[in-house]
Amino acid sequence: MTKTPPAELALIEQIRQAFPTPRRATLALGIGDDCAILRPPPAHDLLVTTDFTLESRHFRRDTHPAHAVGYRCLARGLSDLAAMGATPLAAFLSLALPHDLPQTPSGRRWIAHFLSGLATLATATDTPLAGGDTAQSPTDTILADIVLTGSAPTGTALRRSGARPGDHLYVTGSLGGAAAELRIVLAAANPSAKTPNHIEELGHPHLYPHPRLHQGQTLRRRALATACIDLSDGLSTDLAHLCTASRVRAEIDAATLPVHPLATHQPDAFTLAVHGGEDYELLFTAHPETRIPSKIAGIPLTRIGTILKRNSRQPQITLLQPNGTREPLKPGGWQHFAEHKQTPSPTNGRPTRSVIKVTK
Amino acid sequence: MTKTPPAELALIEQIRQAFPTPRRATLALGIGDDCAILRPPPAHDLLVTTDFTLESRHFRRDTHPAHAVGYRCLARGLSDLAAMGATPLAAFLSLALPHDLPQTPSGRRWIAHFLSGLATLATATDTPLAGGDTAQSPTDTILADIVLTGSAPTGTALRRSGARPGDHLYVTGSLGGAAAELRIVLAAANPSAKTPNHIEELGHPHLYPHPRLHQGQTLRRRALATACIDLSDGLSTDLAHLCTASRVRAEIDAATLPVHPLATHQPDAFTLAVHGGEDYELLFTAHPETRIPSKIAGIPLTRIGTILKRNSRQPQITLLQPNGTREPLKPGGWQHFAEHKQTPSPTNGRPTRSVIKVTK
Numbered sequence: 275m276t277k278t279p280p281a282e283l284a285l286i287e288q289i290r291q292a293f294p295t296p297r298r299a300t301l302a303l304g305i306g307d308d309c310a311i312l313r314p315p316p317a318h319d320l321l322v323t324t325d326f327t328l329e330s331r332h333f334r335r336d337t338h339p340a341h342a343v344g345y346r347c348l349a350r351g352l353s354d355l356a357a358m359g360a361t362p363l364a365a366f367l368s369l370a371l372p373h374d375l376p377q378t379p380s381g382r383r384w385i386a387h388f389l390s391g392l393a394t395l396a397t398a399t400d401t402p403l404a405g406g407d408t409a410q411s412p413t414d415t416i417l418a419d420i421v422l423t424g425s426a427p428t429g430t431a432l433r434r435s436g437a438r439p440g441d442h443l444y445v446t447g448s449l450g451g452a453a454a455e456l457r458i459v460l461a462a463a464n465p466s467a468k469t470p471n472h473i474e475e476l477g478h479p480h481l482y483p484h485p486r487l488h489q490g491q492t493l494r495r496r497a498l499a500t501a502c503i504d505l506s507d508g509l510s511t512d513l514a515h516l517c518t519a520s521r522v523r524a525e526i527d528a529a530t531l532p533v534h535p536l537a538t539h540q541p542d543a544f545t546l547a548v549h550g551g552e553d554y555e556l557l558f559t560a561h562p563e564t565r566i567p568s569k570i571a572g573i574p575l576t577r578i579g580t581i582l583k584r585n586s587r588q589p590q591i592t593l594l595q596p597n598g599t600r601e602p603l604k605p606g607g608w609q610h611f612a613e614h615k616q617t618p619s620p621t622n623g624r625p626t627r628s629v630i631k632v633t634k
Numbered sequence: 635m636t637k638t639p640p641a642e643l644a645l646i647e648q649i650r651q652a653f654p655t656p657r658r659a660t661l662a663l664g665i666g667d668d669c670a671i672l673r674p675p676p677a678h679d680l681l682v683t684t685d686f687t688l689e690s691r692h693f694r695r696d697t698h699p700a701h702a703v704g705y706r707c708l709a710r711g712l713s714d715l716a717a718m719g720a721t722p723l724a725a726f727l728s729l730a731l732p733h734d735l736p737q738t739p740s741g742r743r744w745i746a747h748f749l750s751g752l753a754t755l756a757t758a759t760d761t762p763l764a765g766g767d768t769a770q771s772p773t774d775t776i777l778a779d780i781v782l783t784g785s786a787p788t789g790t791a792l793r794r795s796g797a798r799p800g801d802h803l804y805v806t807g808s809l810g811g812a813a814a815e816l817r818i819v820l821a822a823a824n825p826s827a828k829t830p831n832h833i834e835e836l837g838h839p840h841l842y843p844h845p846r847l848h849q850g851q852t853l854r855r856r857a858l859a860t861a862c863i864d865l866s867d868g869l870s871t872d873l874a875h876l877c878t879a880s881r882v883r884a885e886i887d888a889a890t891l892p893v894h895p896l897a898t899h900q901p902d903a904f905t906l907a908v909h910g911g912e913d914y915e916l917l918f919t920a921h922p923e924t925r926i927p928s929k930i931a932g933i934p935l936t937r938i939g940t941i942l943k944r945n946s947r948q949p950q951i952t953l954l955q956p957n958g959t960r961e962p963l964k965p966g967g968w969q970h971f972a973e974h975k976q977t978p979s980p981t982n983g984r985p986t987r988s989v990i991k992v993t994k
Contacts, residue, residue, distance in 0.1 A: 302679060302789075303791075303793065306794075306879065307718070307793050307794050307795070307879070308683060308713075308714040308715075308717040308718055308794070308863060308864055309681035309682055309683040309714050309715060309717075309718050309720065309782075309784070309791070310681070310682050310683070311679050311680070311681055311718075311791055312679065312680040312681075312682060313679055313680070313788065314674070314680060316676070319662060319671045319672065319673055320671070320672040320673070320674060320680055320783075321669035321670070321671055321672075322669055322670050322672060322724070322726060322764070322765065322781070322783060323668060323669040323670070323765065324726050324728045324765065324766050324767050324779070324781055325728075325767050326728055326730060326767050326769045326779075328730060328769055328771070328772050328777070329772055330772040331730075331769055331770060331771075331772045332769075354668040354669050355668075355669060357668040357669075358667070358668055358669050358671075360669065364682070366682060366684050366781070368684045368685075368686055368779045370686060370688060370691075370777075404682070405682065405683065405684065406684050407684050407685050407686050407779070409686045409688055409691055409692075410691060411688070411691075412688050412689055412690040412691045412773075412775045413772075413773045413775055415772045415773055417688070417730075417777055419684070419686075419728045419767070419779040421682070421684055421726070421781050422669075423680075423682060424669070428673065429662075431663075431669070431671055433663065433667055434666075434667050434668070435667070503668060504668055519666065519667070
C-alpha cells in the first residue's frame with residue numbers, strides 16, 4: 275500500500291467520518307462494498323429519486339456558503355421523498371471535485387463545510403449516507419448528484435396523478451421565499467447592491483429549505499391527499515405537471531396565495547410566489563369533503579384553488595384575480611434547456627429571465 | 635403551455651422513448667413522478683450503486699463512439715450488481731448536457747447514439763430505466779451519473795469481506811483487454827499511430843465490456859463464492875480492497891493469469907493484466923473444497939491464487955513468479971485524486987501513468 279493514502283481514498287475516508295453509519299435494520303451494508311444493501315420494511319415499496327447539484331447551475335462558490343450547498347444538495351432529494359409521503363432509507367452521494375480543490379486549505383475547508391451541511395440535514399432527518407461515487411471533475415466546477423431512497427407501505431405513496439375535478443388545491447408553508455432570498459444572495463456578491471438586514475429573522479428559504487417530510491408522511495398516512503408534488507420548479511410549472519399527470523385543469527385564487535415574508539419585500543412578490551422555484555413546499559389536492567388540518571407540525575396548509583374538469587377550450591391553469599377576472603397562467607419556472615437567454619451566471623438551475631431578475 | 639416544448643422536456647421525452655417501460659411487478663412507477671416506485675420481490679434485499687461517467691475523465695468525444703459511451707455508462711453500474719450476485723431492478727440516469735449539444739445535428743446524433751447504446755445493454759440485461767435527472771452542464775463537458783438498483787434474496791448478496799485463509803482465488807474471463815483496447819482507441823485519434831486491425835475479432839473489452847451478471851448470480855445462488863468484487867480499478871487494486879475488507883492477504887500465481895488476447899499483442903501485457911482497470915470481470919474467492927466449474931455460461935473461471943492469513947511482516951499481496959521467487963504487488967490501478975501527473979487527457983478515470991501509457 276502507498277504510505278500516504280491517495281487523495282481519493284482520503285476523500286472517501288472524510289465522507290465516511292462525516293457520515294457515521296449507525297446500525298439499523300433497514301441498512302444491512304453501507305459505504306465500502308460494490309453496492310450498499312438496503313432492507314426495506316416488509317410490505318413496503320421502495321422510492322428512488324436523483325438530483326444534480328452542479329456548480330454555476332445550482333450554486334455559485336462566491337455567493338453560496340459550502341455548508342448551504344451541501345444542505346441543499348440533500349434537501350432537493352428529500353423533498354422528492356416528501357412529495358410521495360415516504361420515509362428516507364438512505365442517501366448516495368456522487369461527488370466530482372476539481373483537481374486542485376483538495377490540495378488547498380480553502381478547498382479543503384469547502385469540502386469539509388459541504389459535507390458538514392449535508393450531514394446536518396442527514397442527521398436531522400435520520401438519513402444515513404450509504405454510498406456513492408467520487409471522481410475528479412473534468413473542469414474547475416464542482417459536480418454532485420444525490421440519490422435518495424425511501425419507503426412507504428405498499429401502494430400508499432402519493433402520486434401526481436390522483437387529482438380529480440372538484441378536489442381542493444392546497445400548499446404547505448409559503449411561496450416565493452427561495453426566489454427572494456436567491457436575489458438577495460446574488461446581490462450580496464455585488465457590493466453596490468443593498469442587502470436587507472432582516473434575512474436572519476425570516477429564515478433562509480433558498481439556502482436552507484425545509485423538506486416537508488413530516489407533512490408528506492402525514493398526508494399519506496391519514497390518506498388526506500389525492501395527489502401531491504413538491505414545488506421545485508415553481509407553482510405554475512409544478513401545478514401544470516400535476517394537472518397533466520391527473521388529466522385535469524386547475525384554478526388558483528390569487529387572493530389566497532401565502533406569500534413568504536421575504537418575498538413581500540420585493541416589488542414583484544406575486545410573480546416570485548407563482549413562478550419562483552425551489553421553495554420545496556408541497557402542492558397537494560384533497561377531496562372536497564376531506565377535512566384538512568390548518569397546520570401539520572406547525573406548518574400552515576393553505577387552500578389556494580380548485581381542480582376542474584379538463585376542457586380543450588380552457589387553459590390548463592387559470593388565475594382568479596381579486597377583481598373577479600380570470601386569466602390563463604402559463605408555466606414560468608425554470609427549464610434547463612430553454613432556448614432563450616442563456617447566461618453563464620447561475621440562478622439555481624434556471625436561466626436568468628425576468629421572473630428572477632439578477633440584481634447584478 | 636408553450637407551443638414548442640422546451641429542450642429539457644424534449645430531452646426527457648427522448649429518454650422516455652428510448653426506454654419504453656414495460657409493466658412488471660417489480661417496477662410500480664417509472665419516469666414521470668417525483669420518485670420512481672420499486673417493489674422488490676418479498677424477502678429480498680435491495681442493492682444500490684452509483685457511477686459517474688464524465689467526459690474527459692471516463693471518455694473522450696473524439697475517440698469514444700457515443701453508442702459505446704452510453705453502453706459503458708450502464709455497464710459500470712451493472713458490474714457492481716454482478717459482483718454482489720444481484721438481479722437488476724431498475725436504472726436511473728442523471729444527464730447534464732452542454733447548452734449547445736441539443737441544438738446541433740451532430741449534438742443530437744451524439745445524444746441519440748448515447749441513449750441507444752445505453753438502451754441496447756438495458757434491453758439485453760432486462761434493466762428498465764425508471765428515472766433520473768436532466769440539467770444543462772455548466773461547461774462544455776457531458777456529465778452522466780448512473781444509479782443501479784438490484785435485488786437478491788435476503789442475506790445472500792456476495793460481499794468483499796468473506797474471504798478466509800486457505801480460500802482459492804478466481805477470476806472470470808481474461809484480464810488486460812480493456813487497457814489494451816483503450817490504448818488502441820486513444821492511438822486511433824492520432825493519425826501517426828498504427829492501429830492493429832485485429833480488434834474486431836477480439837471483441838471490444840474497453841468499449842463494450844460484458845458485466846458478468848449471470849456469473850455473479852450463479853456464484854451467489856449456488857453459494858460457490860466466499861467473497862467477490864468486480865475488477866473496475868484493476869486486479870492489484872481490487873484484490874487489495876477485497877483483502878482489506880476480509881482482513882486477509884493473498885498470493886497470485888503469475889503463471890496462471892488469463893491475459894486477454896488483445897493485451898498479449900502489447901509489450902507490457904502482464905502489467906496491463908495486473909494493473910489495467912475496467913475489465914469488469916469478477917474476482918472471487920471460494921473454500922478450497924468447493925468445486926468451481928471451469929466455465930459459467932461460456933465464460934472461463936480461472937484459479938489465479940490463494941488467500942492467506944494476514945501477517946504484519948508480509949505484504950498484502952505477493953506475486954509468485956514462474957521462477958519461484960515472490961515479490962510484493964502494490965496496488966497500481968487508477969486513483970482519481972492521485973497527486974502525480976494529472977494531465978487533462980482522459981484515460982478513463984485514471985491519471986495517465988506508465989501503466990496505461992497514452993500513445994499520443
